[in-house]
Amino acid sequence: MAWYHPLLFALDAERAHSLTIAMLEAWGRSGTPLAPKTDARHAVTVAGVRFPNPVGLAAGVDKDARAVRGFLGLGFGFVEVGTLTPLAQPGNPKPRIFRLPDDRGVVNRLGFNNGGIDAALSRIAALTPRPGVIGINVGANKDSVDRIADYATGVGKAAPLADYVTINISSPNTPGLRDLQSQPELGELIAASDGARHVGGRRVPLFLKVAPDLSRAGMEAAVRAAIDGGIDALIVSNTTISRPATLRSAHASETGGLSGAPLAPLALAKLIEAGEISGGAIPLVSAGGIGSADEARRRIDAGASLVQLYSALVYEGPGLAGRIVAGL
Numbered sequence: 001m002a003w004y005h006p007l008l009f010a011l012d013a014e015r016a017h018s019l020t021i022a023m024l025e026a027w028g029r030s031g032t033p034l035a036p037k038t039d040a041r042h043a044v045t046v047a048g049v050r051f052p053n054p055v056g057l058a059a060g061v062d063k064d065a066r067a068v069r070g071f072l073g074l075g076f077g078f079v080e081v082g083t084l085t086p087l088a089q090p091g092n093p094k095p096r097i098f099r100l101p102d103d104r105g106v107v108n109r110l111g112f113n114n115g116g117i118d119a120a121l122s123r124i125a126a127l128t129p130r131p132g133v134i135g136i137n138v139g140a141n142k143d144s145v146d147r148i149a150d151y152a153t154g155v156g157k158a159a160p161l162a163d164y165v166t167i168n169i170s171s172p173n174t175p176g177l178r179d180l181q182s183q184p185e186l187g188e189l190i191a192a193s194d195g196a197r198h199v200g201g202r203r204v205p206l207f208l209k210v211a212p213d214l215s216r217a218g219m220e221a222a223v224r225a226a227i228d229g230g231i232d233a234l235i236v237s238n239t240t241i242s243r244p245a246t247l248r249s250a251h252a253s254e255t256g257g258l259s260g261a262p263l264a265p266l267a268l269a270k271l272i273e274a275g276e277i278s279g280g281a282i283p284l285v286s287a288g289g290i291g292s293a294d295e296a297r298r299r300i301d302a303g304a305s306l307v308q309l310y311s312a313l314v315y316e317g318p319g320l321a322g323r324i325v326a327g328l
Contacts, residue, residue: 024070075322082137109256190229264289293327
């Protein structure tokens, strides 16, 4: 049964989100685990990183790395924070998050709102002992004059504290950002990021996150660039600017990226497409519309090594990660 917290749903969506982060931040500081420890049989290794289980928190939830310990305590096998930009930025004007309850979806046009990568990294550095696997998702500032340089800066700063770093070029809410998914910009971006990811003798794993709105030819180009450039895993995918005809909720036509259950068919199709194109040459991470153990299993059977959750937490509640892991 869907989980609705009357108080949270009575609040504006962004305010409810902020309250949830604050609660999990407080619980994380208390040191009280919120879910049983994962059975060792659930562990999976991707890009040389051992994940306690394959169910992760997608970027966009804990943008500023405030509640990492709390989310890991809910049973997630890993947490990906961000998207973080070199400089703090407010994002797009409010309101910018819209629930689609009749469709179990969300539309957002946040626009990489965050307090800047330095502030978030200081919080991650303070997480001692290390609570679990932490990915750091990086992006470019909206008004940047050199977005590739922004990514290289983000990767270089994040690498010493990250189990892996994700290059996010898939958000629809920063004008022109998705253009980086095309050549020659993508090759240049990957090369610059690759040059920034080395910490001493350690080559920090580098993931690339692509959009579900890529054409087949666009996906082929992105996969080939990722493999040729030494990317360690491909995250498929982010929110979509498309709108299925089946949507019924009042806010379905709001501008922004659609996530949640309505995204599931497209996200699965693009995962399968990426697998066909890559032929197993690069690990795949599936995100988009995963809200149950059955859907997570469907993605794993379709070739995903890891899965990530976001919008389903709005409707299924904080115990979702643990339930999916148990169901797997």
